[in-house]
Amino acid sequence: MSLAGRGVLVTRPREQARGLAALIEAAGGRAIVFPAIEIVDLPPPAALARLQEFDLAVFISPTAAARALRQVNAWPQGLRAAAVGAGTRRELEARGLDGVAAPAAAADSEALLALPQMQSVSGQRVVIFRGEGGRSLLGDTLRARGARVEYAECYRRERPRADAAALLAAWHGVHAVTVSSAEGLDNLFALFGEAGAARLRQTPLFVGHERVAAGARSRGVREALVAGPADAEMLERLVAYFSR
Numbered sequence: 001m002s003l004a005g006r007g008v009l010v011t012r013p014r015e016q017a018r019g020l021a022a023l024i025e026a027a028g029g030r031a032i033v034f035p036a037i038e039i040v041d042l043p044p045p046a047a048l049a050r051l052q053e054f055d056l057a058v059f060i061s062p063t064a065a066a067r068a069l070r071q072v073n074a075w076p077q078g079l080r081a082a083a084v085g086a087g088t089r090r091e092l093e094a095r096g097l098d099g100v101a102a103p104a105a106a107a108d109s110e111a112l113l114a115l116p117q118m119q120s121v122s123g124q125r126v127v128i129f130r131g132e133g134g135r136s137l138l139g140d141t142l143r144a145r146g147a148r149v150e151y152a153e154c155y156r157r158e159r160p161r162a163d164a165a166a167l168l169a170a171w172h173g174v175h176a177v178t179v180s181s182a183e184g185l186d187n188l189f190a191l192f193g194e195a196g197a198a199r200l201r202q203t204p205l206f207v208g209h210e211r212v213a214a215g216a217r218s219r220g221v222r223e224a225l226v227a228g229p230a231d232a233e234m235l236e237r238l239v240a241y242f243s244r
Contacts, residue, residue, distance in 0.1 A: 003029030045152035067154035122146025
């Protein structure tokens with residue numbers, strides 16, 4: 001029971017928070033779910049009706065994989081798939097796709113672009129399934145390598161309409177905060193207000209990527225600790241921290 005007596009704030013979208021919350025509870029901790037991002041469906045992107053036209057489909061997140069593939073009856077033969085990280089690859093594999101290219105360790109566009117399979121893409125037709133907006137590095141780099149790129153946006157991320165007053169009133173029971181994205185961190189600060197932000201800055205913050213940690217430090221967070229994008233990695237880092 002490595003997290004016994006510890007309250008851990010889980011700020012992932014509600015549908016993605018269950019796995020980490022269950023691991024925290026299994027380790028003896030108390031998972032406090034307070035989503036900092038809400039996922040809203042968008043109309044099916046036009047690319048879904050033309051999958052056979054593409055050579056490569058890239059999925060930016062598990063959410064993009066789930067939202068896109070639940071609307072696909074048959075995956076075209078010969079259409080290769082790639083994922084930004086292991087979590088997204090697992091989501092694709094769970095839905096029947098094999099041979100998904102994905103970085104083994106990191107989970108970002110830079111790691112995916114470094115794979116050998118992503119180097120010689122000149123003349124290939126690539127569709128990128130993602131949320132509305134987001135970074136342009138992946139598409140820009142693939143275009144620079146000669147690919148023809150089309151974005152297919154499956155969902156929109158929004159700031160929840162949530163009242164943090166009750167959570168902040170019981171903040172003495174929060175020993176750690178987990179955040180999965182820079183957008184989630186921004187939303188959390190906005191939802192908390194200045195009084196709540198002061199408490200957030202003094203609480204250990206566990207994130208999935210150094211980019212998010214850097215953003216947290218720039219906001220004055222005292223401890224911003226990089227764990228990794230996967231639930232198991234986050235739990236491992238939490239347990240190591242509180243076992244010191």
